[in-house]
Amino acid sequence: xxxxxxxxxxxxxxxxxxxxxxxxxxxxxxxxxxxxxxxxxxxxxxxxxxxxxxxxxxxxxxxxxxxxxxxxxxxxxxxxxxxxxxxxxxxxxxxxxxxxxxxxxxxxxxxxxxxxxxxxxxxxxxxxxxxxxxxxxxxxxxxxxxxxxxxxxxxxxxxxxxxxxxxxxxxxxx
Numbered sequence: 001x002x003x004x005x006x007x008x009x010x011x012x013x014x015x016x017x018x019x020x021x022x023x024x025x026x027x028x029x030x031x032x033x034x035x036x037x038x039x040x041x042x043x044x045x046x047x048x049x050x051x052x053x054x055x056x057x058x059x060x061x062x063x064x065x066x067x068x069x070x071x072x073x074x075x076x077x078x079x080x081x082x083x084x085x086x087x088x089x090x091x092x093x094x095x096x097x098x099x100x101x102x103x104x105x106x107x108x109x110x111x112x113x114x115x116x117x118x119x120x121x122x123x124x125x126x127x128x129x130x131x132x133x134x135x136x137x138x139x140x141x142x143x144x145x146x147x148x149x150x151x152x153x154x155x156x157x158x159x160x161x162x163x164x165x166x167x168x169x170x171x172x173x174x
Contacts, residue, residue, distance in 0.1 A: 046086035046103070050075035057112035059087035061103040091144040093119050096126030096133035104133070108144030 046061035048068045053059060055078060062071055072082040087103075091110040095103055106122035117125075119141050126135040138144065 044101070047084070048072075049083050049085060049087045051081040051083065051087060052078065053088075053107055053112050053115070055079050055115065057107050057115035057117045059105045059107070061086050061105065063101045063103070091140075092138040093117060093141040093144045094122045094126070094135055094137045096122070096131060096135050098131055098133040104131070108141070110144055 044063045046063055047065065048062045048071065049059055050062075050071060051059045052075070060075075062068060065071070068082070075082040087105045088111070091108050091112070093106050093108045095105045097103055104126065106117045106125070108118075109116035119137055123135045123137075125131065126133040
């Protein structure tokens with residue numbers, strides 16, 4: 001429960017930071033021409049990310065912006081690792097495309113350990129009233145949550161050979 005609350009607080013702060021970083025007003029944008037093609041956030045490579053795998057089992061990617069000063073400060077304030085690259089792809093259970101172009105990625109136990117999220121938890125977070133995102137299940141989600149293969153269990157000890165029964169009344173030779 002504590003992790004879910006922490007996840008919601010961090011997400012809220014990061015969304016507020018992105019919104020406060022000078023997003024242009026929709027009224028100041030020219031209207032799109034009929035038939036004009038738009039690019040989705042999934043097609044635009046990430047310019048920066050905040051890796052919170054060890055804290056929340058998530059990583060946020062930022063596709064628009066230039067300096068990312070506020071995002072970096074918030075990320076590091078919550079013990080995340082800020083990078084000028086996208087999030088890792090290994091062991092994802094899904095991703096959440098948000099209206100501001102940010103993508104939040106959710107991870108399974110192979111990389112997130114005790115902060116791993118199930119597909120259901122990730123979907124619930126993404127589609128919450130706070131994020132209002134579009135959730136996509138990763139095709140390898142089942143493998144992302146599977147535990148690492150370990151060495152085969154040790155073979156059971158061999159049964160001890162029964163000691164010969166001492167003959168009644170005879171003393172062993174010395």
